[in-house]
Amino acid sequence: MLSGAGQLTAVALLVLFTWINLAGVSRLAQWIDGLTLWKLLVPLLVSITLMLIAGHWSNLSLAMPASGTVVEAIGSGGILFSLLGFRSAMDMAGEVRNPQRNVPLAMAVGLGICLLIYLVLQLSFLVSVPPESLHKGWSQLSLTAHGGPLVALAVGLGLSWVALVLLIDAVVSPSATGMAYLGISARVSWMMGECRLLPGALGRLNSRGVPHWALLSSLIISMLLLWLTPSWQGLVSFLTSTQIIALAMGPVSLLALRRQLPDAERRFQVPCPRMFCSLAFVMATWATSCTGRTALEGAVLVISIPSLMYVLVRSVQGQAMDLKAGLWWGLYLGLLTLDMELFSQGQRWALPTGWHLVLLAGLALAVMPMAVNSALPRASAHALTNLTQPPDPD
Known part of the structure; x- marks a missing residue:
């Protein structure tokens, strides 16, 4: 749960993300490109380090519990949330060049890279857990200290630098997602304003082609959600x-x-x-x-x-x-x-x-x-x- 200071910090970050989005999609892309390189390299570096130093490959022979909580962890643990990032390319399609080529390419590559990183991270976690911690099975494993399972494993292995990198990554990596999602929600509201499903003011663009009123409405709604669900x-x-x-x-x-538009031109046909x-x-x-x-x-x-x-x-x-x-x-x-x-x-x-x-x-x-x-x-x-x-x- 976020404390009062934590909620104020989160609001300040939302305001910063809104300011970046107001500069236009090209400026937003510059920020996200820089953070994306970090998001790709850090998980792979941490995973390889843990696998090389710990390397308890015998852990892979231990049966995992057949429980519905495993399925629930996919949703509440952020895995589905991360994989749903593929839709960013679709929602931003109106502001990219050559969308017929770049949008499906971005969706396929982004989803593939995300899935690969998750699999490598999960593998590194499985082989890094000390075997003595699994005497009662995976269901009794608890690694909540120091800020998360991977950080706890890194501290246990004496890898303080890995733990520090993971804690920094916990702040840096979500920033790219926050910037993109704030812009995406604004563009969805803008399109709904254009179609008269929302007030017409949300369908207006500023001189940079940014839906500024829709972006500000997304900021307000984000603050409200942050207050309602602080965890x-x-x-x-x-x-x-x-x-x-x-x-x-x-x-x-x-x-x-x-059915409705059988003769419409379709650049992509499923x-x-x-x-x-x-x-x-x-x-x-x-x-x-x-x-x-x-x-x-x-x-x-x-x-x-x-x-x-x-x-x-x-x-x-x-x-x-x-x-x-x-x-x-x-x-x-x-x-x-x-x-x-x-x-x-x-x-x-x-x-x-x-x-x-x-x-x-x-x-x-x-x-x-x-x-x-x-x-x-x-x-x-x-x-x-x-x-x-x-x-x-x-």
């Missing part, structure tokens, strides 16, 4: 859950748009769309269960309240709404919440991890056809007005 684990779980729920709309949208979209929807549904019951229910609440407010305002204004086409979304969120209340770990009818995943897959595959079939037969004229053709590649 790192709670904040990461909540943000991961909201992002995954948002990503779950992607597969449904792709199939719906294939092969076997029904198969891959169904698989993606199932995996997104699985991922929501990894974040935990509290995070998921909080995310559903945060998504539902503004949605209901939007419906209420549009109703008062007498504007037409295609509510029938969106009922599947409410059903999906309701089923996710009901599943977590009944069948998640610690609940009355908790299911083993394997069977729980089967249930969630069935839920997703049942909702998917309903979602696609309830889509509007044609894209609305208002939506088409706000679409712009991407530039030709250089």
Whole structure:
């Protein structure tokens, strides 16, 4: 949990990140490029050092506990949150050159590098734990001293310089993510302002082409979230859950748009769309269960309240709404919440991890056809007005 001084420091960092974003995406990229080199080299250097000095390779023969807490750690431990960074390239696509080439390249390379670094880090951790600490099994292992498991291992091995580098990295590495995510959220708000889903002021750009009002609104919301969830684990779980729920709309949208705009030019075309979209929807549904019951229910609440407010305002204004086409979304969120209340770990009818995943897959595959079939037969004229053709590649 953050202390009062810690929260003030976090607010100061948010203001700094906002100032950097206000300078434009090119200046933001310069800052992130410098920090990215650090983020790549430090984990690899630390991992190689721990493996060379400790090297307890016999640890790999010890069985890991088959527990649902392992699955939950993927969401609450920051692994999913880090892997979701691939969407940064997608959200910034409107401000990069030759997006047809660079966006998918950045997504593939970024996700691959992130996965590789995580695997190397996990391997170094597994072989660095002293065998005598595993007499009671992995489930009884506790390495919470000195600021984290890897720092505790480094201190135990007498590698004070490694521990110092890890503590510095814990401050430097998240800074790049903070800068990028603040800019991304502002650009999402800007696009929603352009499409009149949010107040029009959020759709304005300054002289540098930066959505300054949207950026300031993101700063305020970030401060509010920091105050509501002052713990790192709670904040990461909540943000991961909201992002995954948002990503779950992607597969449904792709199939719906294939129906609505069959003759539209597509620079990238997903092969076997029904198969891959169904698989993606199932995996997104699985991922929501990894974040935990509290995070998921909080995310559903945060998504539902503004949605209901939007419906209420549009109703008062007498504007037409295609509510029938969106009922599947409410059903999906309701089923996710009901599943977590009944069948998640610690609940009355908790299911083993394997069977729980089967249930969630069935839920997703049942909702998917309903979602696609309830889509509007044609894209609305208002939506088409706000679409712009991407530039030709250089």
